[in-house]
Each structure stands twice: as C-alpha cells, then as structure tokens.
Amino acid sequence: MSFDDKKHIRGQVLALKSFKKSRQLNCFADCSTTVSLAFRRCGANMTLAKQTLELWRGTMKEVGGKFGTGVLSYFKFLKWLLMFNIFSFLVNFGFITIPQLIYHPTPDIPAGVSFKGLEILTGAGYFSHTVMYYGGYSNKTQGTGGRSEYNMQLAYFFTVAAYMVLCGAALIYSMASSFRKKYVLADSGLGGAWQLLCSWDFSVTNEKAVRQRKNNLRIQLKAATLLLPFVVSLINLVVPLFYSLFKKIEHYSNPRMQVYAIIVRNVILKMSILGILCYYWMKDVANTFSCWESIVGQALYRLVIMDFLFIMLGSFFGEFLSNVIGTKCIQSLGVPEFDVARNVLDLIYAQTLAWIGIYFSPLLPVIQIIKFFILFYLKKVSLTLNCQPPRRAGRAAQMQTIFIAILFFPSFVGALSMVAYTVWILPPSDKCGPFRGLNTTFSAIQIWMDDLNRVDAFQWTVWIYQHVIRSEIFYFLISLIILVFIYIFRQITQGRQLLIILLRQQIVNVSSGELSGPTCLVHQSCCVRSGCVYVMMLLKCRSNIFS
Amino acid sequence: MGTTASQLRKDLLSEYQELTFLTKQEIILAHKRFSELLSKEDRNVPTPRVPMEKVLSLPELKSNPFRKRICHVFSTSDMKDGSLTFEDFLDLLSAFSDSATLEIKSHYAFRIFDFDDDGTLDGGDLEKLVNCLTGETDDTRLTTEEMRQLISNILEESDIDKDGTVNLSEFQHVISRSPDFVSSFKIVL
Numbered sequence: 001m002s003f004d005d006k007k008h009i010r011g012q013v014l015a016l017k018s019f020k021k022s023r024q025l026n027c028f029a030d031c032s033t034t035v036s037l038a039f040r041r042c043g044a045n046m047t048l049a050k051q052t053l054e055l056w057r058g059t060m061k062e063v064g065g066k067f068g069t070g071v072l073s074y075f076k077f078l079k080w081l082l083m084f085n086i087f088s089f090l091v092n093f094g095f096i097t098i099p100q101l102i103y104h105p106t107p108d109i110p111a112g113v114s115f116k117g118l119e120i121l122t123g124a125g126y127f128s129h130t131v132m133y134y135g136g137y138s139n140k141t142q143g144t145g146g147r148s149e150y151n152m153q154l155a156y157f158f159t160v161a162a163y164m165v166l167c168g169a170a171l172i173y174s175m176a177s178s179f180r181k182k183y184v185l186a187d188s189g190l191g192g193a194w195q196l197l198c199s200w201d202f203s204v205t206n207e208k209a210v211r212q213r214k215n216n217l218r219i220q221l222k223a224a225t226l227l228l229p230f231v232v233s234l235i236n237l238v239v240p241l242f243y244s245l246f247k248k249i250e251h252y253s254n255p256r257m258q259v260y261a262i263i264v265r266n267v268i269l270k271m272s273i274l275g276i277l278c279y280y281w282m283k284d285v286a287n288t289f290s291c292w293e294s295i296v297g298q299a300l301y302r303l304v305i306m307d308f309l310f311i312m313l314g315s316f317f318g319e320f321l322s323n324v325i326g327t328k329c330i331q332s333l334g335v336p337e338f339d340v341a342r343n344v345l346d347l348i349y350a351q352t353l354a355w356i357g358i359y360f361s362p363l364l365p366v367i368q369i370i371k372f373f374i375l376f377y378l379k380k381v382s383l384t385l386n387c388q389p390p391r392r393a394g395r396a397a398q399m400q401t402i403f404i405a406i407l408f409f410p411s412f413v414g415a416l417s418m419v420a421y422t423v424w425i426l427p428p429s430d431k432c433g434p435f436r437g438l439n440t441t442f443s444a445i446q447i448w449m450d451d452l453n454r455v456d457a458f459q460w461t462v463w464i465y466q467h468v469i470r471s472e473i474f475y476f477l478i479s480l481i482i483l484v485f486i487y488i489f490r491q492i493t494q495g496r497q498l499l500i501i502l503l504r505q506q507i508v509n510v511s512s513g514e515l516s517g518p519t520c521l522v523h524q525s526c527c528v529r530s531g532c533v534y535v536m537m538l539l540k541c542r543s544n545i546f547s
Numbered sequence: 548m549g550t551t552a553s554q555l556r557k558d559l560l561s562e563y564q565e566l567t568f569l570t571k572q573e574i575i576l577a578h579k580r581f582s583e584l585l586s587k588e589d590r591n592v593p594t595p596r597v598p599m600e601k602v603l604s605l606p607e608l609k610s611n612p613f614r615k616r617i618c619h620v621f622s623t624s625d626m627k628d629g630s631l632t633f634e635d636f637l638d639l640l641s642a643f644s645d646s647a648t649l650e651i652k653s654h655y656a657f658r659i660f661d662f663d664d665d666g667t668l669d670g671g672d673l674e675k676l677v678n679c680l681t682g683e684t685d686d687t688r689l690t691t692e693e694m695r696q697l698i699s700n701i702l703e704e705s706d707i708d709k710d711g712t713v714n715l716s717e718f719q720h721v722i723s724r725s726p727d728f729v730s731s732f733k734i735v736l
C-alpha cells in the first residue's frame with residue numbers, strides 16, 4: 001500500500017470519527033477513546049525515552065554494520081547481562097546497604113588495618129570489614145520502638161530472594177519467547193537453499209564485508225546443489241545419537257555441530273570447576289572459619305577479578321596475537337574472525353560468579369558492572385583492530401536461544417541451588433553478619449512468623465506460610481498439574497503436525513486437478529495457526545480450478 | 548541549508564508517526580538525511596523527488612546487492628525511474644525498521660525479489676536473485692547446470708502447490724521458518 005493510500009484511509013477514518021463524535025454525546029465512548037489514545041501516546045513516548053537513554057546505541061550500530069548480526073549478538077548479550085547487574089546493585093544498595101550505612105555510618109575496623117591499594121585485587125584486608133561483604137552487616141533490628149523499625153535479617157533475606165526470583169522469571173520468559181520465535185519454527189534439517197538466500201544481512205554496510213559474504217554464499221550455494229539430499233538424510237540419522245556418538249561429531253563437516261561440540265565441552269568444564277569450588281566452600285570453609293561467609297565472598301571477589309584478567313588475556317591471545325601471526329608470520333591463516341561462542345561462554349561464566357556471590361557479597365555487582373563496562377569497550381577495540389567480518393552468515397537467532405538456555409540451566413539454576421543450600425541448611429557464622437546466632441538463615445523467617453502469629457491481623461499470612469510454603473503436598477500437587485498440562489499441550493502439538501501433513505497433501509492433490517478430501521478438514525484447520533497458509537492456498541487452488 | 552525552512556511541521560510529524568513504524572527521532576533523522584540529498588533547486592519544491600542515483604549514494608544502500616530493486620519497489624513515480632519522495636523514503640525506512648512486523652517485511656521482500664513484477668517468483672526471478680547475491684562478474688557466477696539444480700532445489704523446498712512458481716503465501720511460509728530473517732531484514736540510519 002503506498003503512502004498516499006495510507007493517508008487517504010487515515011483521512012477517511014478521522015472524518016468518520018469526527019462525524020461519529022458530533023452525533024454521539026456518549027460520555028463512556030468518549031472517555032474510552034481518550035484513554036486508549038493516551039495509552040498509545042504514552043507507549044510511543046516510552047519507546048522514545050528508551051531509545052534516547054539507550055546505552056551504546058551508536059557503537060552497536062557501527063559494529064552491526066561492519067560485522068553483521070552474529071557478532072552484534074555478543075554485544076547485545078553483554079548489555080543484557082549488564083542490566084541484570086545494575087538491577088541487582090540498585091536493589092541491594094537500596095534495601096541492604098543504605099539502611100546499614102544510615103545506622104552505622106562508620107564501619108568498625110580493628111586497629112592496625114588501613115586501606116592499601118592491594119585490596120582492589122585481593123578483596124581482603126580493609127574491605128573485609130566494610131559493607132562489601134556479608135560480615136559487615138549487623139543483625140539488630142534498626143530503629144527504636146517509637147520510630148519505624150527496620151529488620152535487617154528479613155531485609156537481607158527477602159532482598160536476595162526477590163532478586164533471584166525476578167532473575168529466574170526474566171530468564172524463563174526470555175528463554176521461552178526466544179525458543180518459540182527462533183528455534184521451533186526453524187528448519188530442522190540442513191539450511192536449504194532458501195534459508196541461505198533469505199539470510200542475507202541487510203544491515204551490513206561495509207563493502208569489503210559484503211563482498212566476502214557474497215563469495216561465501218556462492219560457495220555454500222554450490223555445496224547445496226551437490227550435497228543437499230545426502231547431508232539431510234545423514235543429519236536425520238546422526239542427530240538422535242548426538243551424545244553417544246560424540247566422536248563422530250568431531251569429524252563432521254557441518255560447522256554448526258562443531259560449534260555445539262565446543263559449547264558443550266566448554267560448559268561442562270567450567271561448571272565442573274565451579275561445582276568443585278562450591279562443594280569445598282560448603283563443606284570445609286563453612287566449618288573451619290569464624291566469619292566464613294565473608295571468606296567465601298572474598299574468594300568470589302578474587303575469582304571475578306581473575307576472570308576479568310583472563311578475559312583480557314584471552315582477547316590478547318585470541319584476537320591480537322592471531323592477527324599478528326595471521327598477517328605477518330603464517331600468511332595462510334589470515335586475519336582471525338571474532339569467536340562469538342567462546343566469548344559468550346566467558347560472559348556466562350562471569351555472570352555465574354556474580355549470581356553465586358549475591359548472598360555472600362551484596363556489593364559484588366558493582367565490580368561486575370565496572371568489569372562489563374570496560375569489557376564492552378575492550379572487545380569493541382579489539383574487534384575493530386584485529387578481526388575481520390565473518391565470512392558466512394551465522395545462525396544468530398538459534399545460537400541466541402541456546403546461549404540463553406545455557407545461562408538459565410547450568411548457570412542460574414546452579415547458583416540458585418548453592419545459595420538455597422546455604423540459606424536452608426548451613427548454619428550462619430555466629431560472630432558476624434545479619435544472621436548471627438541463628439541455627440539456619442531460614443530460621444529468621446520462622447521467628448518472624450511466630451511474631452506475626454501473636455498479632456490477630458496477620459493470621460492469614462501465617463496460614464499461608466504454614467499450609468502453602470512449608471507443606472510438601474502443595475508442591476507435589478503443583479508439579480502434578482504442570483505435568484498434566486505439558487502432556488496435554490504435547491498431544492495438541494502432535495495432532496497439529498499430523499494435520500499439517502494432511503493439508504499439504506491435499507494442496508498438492510487439489511492443484512493437480514483431483515478434487516479430493518472432505519471439506520470438513522478445512523473447517524478444522526481454521527483453528528490451526530500454521531495451517532492458515534495451507535488453508536489459504538487450498539482455497540486459492542479451488543478458486544483457480546473453478547474459475 | 549537553513550534549518551528553519553526545512554524542519555517538519557508538527558502535524559506532519561505526528562501524522563507520519565501514526566502511518567509508519569518509525570519513532571519521532573527516526574523521522575526527524577530521515578528528514579535531515581533526505582534534505583541533504585536534495586539539490587538546491589529542489590529544496591523549494593512542495594514535494595521534491597530525489598533521483599535514484601542520489602538515493603543509491605547513501606552509505607546504507609551503497610553496497611546493498613538489492614539497492615536498485617529497493618528503489619523501484621518503494622518509488623511512486625509515474626515514470627518508473629526509481630526516484631523517491633520523502634514519503635516514499637519514510638515508507639522504505641518503515642518497512643526496514645526494527646518494529647515492522649514479519650508480514651510487512653516478508654511482503655516487501657517478496658516484491659523486491661520479484662524482478663519482473665508479475666506477482667510470482669518464477670525461474671527467471673530466482674536466477675536473477677542468485678546472481679545478485681553471488682556476484683556480477685562471469686567467474687563468480689554459478690554455471691548453468693548448478694543454477695538449474697539450485698532452482699529446482701528451491702522450488703522443491705518451497706513450491707507447495709507445485710505450479711513451478713513461488714507465490715506470496717509460499718514465500719511467507721518459507722520466511723516464517725527462517726528465524727534470522729526479521730533481524731537481517733533491517734536498515735537503520
């Protein structure tokens with residue numbers, strides 16, 4: 001539809017609206033139109049505000065224009081993780097640190113300890129007595145009886161819990177929507193010729209990049225003509241045996257399988273190391289040291305700093321040195337490409353450390369925010385100086401789904417389990433921290449519930465706590481209901497797939513001139529979203545035949 | 548170029564906001580870039596038209612293999628010369644913007660790929676499409692045999708009613724299975 005047609009229609013709609021308005025003096029209709037208009041304007045203004053405040057917009061457009069959407073997805077992922085940390089910082093600082101600073105403005109540091117520069121690297125020394133770590137928080141209820149009271153124990157527990165729950169919800173939501181939009185609908189076999197043609201990246205503006213992509217696309221198209229049928233059947237044979245035939249994947253010519261193999265190995269390695277460290281902290285450190293949460297917090301601080309140094313080293317070796325070797329020493333290697341998978345996995349590992357550290361060091365997100373900020377500019381400079389644009393169009397959308405899934409499953413769930421184990425089972429240290437003297441951290445909630453029980457107005461809260469949160473039957477029933485729903489939806493999905501196959505066959509039959517198939521099939525398919533295309537085509541074929 | 552004379556009127560701005568997927572800032576930026584393309588005489592004409600060569604000098608379109616087709620599809624000129632008015636330009640940016648829906652993008656992609664403007668993608672259109680994407684010189688093109696094989700693969704994959712051409716519904720169906728399409732079909736100033 002051309003612009004003039006759109007303006008014409010808009011003019012007609014406005015004329016109709018003003019005509020209607022002059023006839024109907026209906027207050028309600030007037031109100032509702034004004035309200036809906038206000039909402040739409042509000043939404044437009046909010047998008048505008050979001051765009052102006054958007055961080056790094058110019059830089060990301062530059063990177064996307066030169067290197068394409070595959071490399072841009074790394075920077076988008078970095079920005080998304082940064083938002084998590086900024087939110088965590090705001091929540092922790094606002095609800096935990098500020099009350100602590102108001103009531104105890106000066107930290108009680110033992111004599112003889114002063115700030116030396118080394119603390120920034122080790123996290124110990126001066127920092128271990130400040131609000132940086134768990135040990136720096138008091139366990140008293142702040143404020144006297146007359147003024148409003150602030151229970152530090154409950155604040156600490158609920159802040160960490162609320163942050164984890166919101167993080168989990170955000171991750172699940174983005175994983176589900178990404179999966180639905182980008183993974184399920186994608187072609188399950190090898191990208192056919194159409195996939196290659198439609199994947200042309202219109203946002204690439206650099207001429208050299210465009211030329212290289214054209215070269216690469218040509219090679220891929222040539223391969224598609226020769227290998228397509230063979231490779232498709234081979235994939236359908238091998239994919240179900242993915243895990244048992246790990247070795248076969250090594251020799252596989254499909255680059256996507258190679259990337260998956262790299263990702264799986266990387267994730268297993270990093271998570272095993274973290275798992276062993278966590279086990280050591282939970283078992284040995286918790287029993288040996290007096291203020292063990294701060295010790296764990298310091299260890300995590302050091303891990304975060306060390307990880308940052310290693311990412312910088314990785315940038316140096318992976319990009320700078322490869323560039324030097326590729327251009328000066330061994331010409332055949334050429335300029336390196338930006339390895340998106342490896343870098344995103346580094347980011348996921350860094351974020352796992354931050355999530356584990358939330359409970360032990362409430363201000364760790366500050367370090368993480370600084371680290372991500374520096375990392376963004378470091379990677380951008382390294383990319384511009386050392387790397388060339390990727391020659392083949394990567395499957396950015398599917399890889400993004402996988403990265404979010406890895407961020408959720410081993411990373412977030414692992415961190416959450418460790419924090420949950422600490423809160424539920426381990427006894428907090430009795431000399432420092434907001435939970436000193438209690439049997440477990442969770443006892444604070446129990447004590448609070450007992451207090452509430454004495455007040456009549458809050459009996460409903462106590463009832464919810466005793467019969468919903470602490471009862472096992474509730475969780476059992478919920479799991480059962482969820483399983484039933486999953487089963488029902490799976491049956492619906494399978495039914496629809498069968499329907500699609502039937503409709504496809506019917507289209508071919510109808511267009512080749514045979515009138516077949518009951519018309520009731522068309523009615524049923526009206527409910528099927530993906531079948532709509534087939535229905536339209538079916539009706540078109542029928543009308544062609546009858547015209 | 549005087550800034551006051553070439554600024555958009557407020558009512559036009561809100562009208563464009565309602566009729567396209569662009570935000571206010573993007574429309575103002577588009578107006579600025581469009582005015583830079585105008586020659587001095589055209590500036591005072593009520594609805595100036597920029598010739599195709601000038602549009603193709605934009606850095607966002609310069610290296611795009613489909614630049615000429617894009618201009619032809621969005622042009623409303625009677626002479627079919629690919630020249631764009633400001634509203635055509637906004638139409639272009641709106642179809643290629645972040646917030647445009649999959650239906651709009653696939654519709655315009657279909658029109659861009661339809662080289663002979665007959666409403667379907669037949670063998671000739673597909674051949675021109677592949678040549679656009681692989682290169683213009685003789686040694687970068689596919690051989691006739693490879694082209695024939697490729698086109699038959701494409702048709703087998705997407706021609707559902709087996710009539711030898713890909714119509715809009717079949718094209719949209721193929722596109723819906725390609726999740727990278729929405730993020731790749733983007734031009735931002």
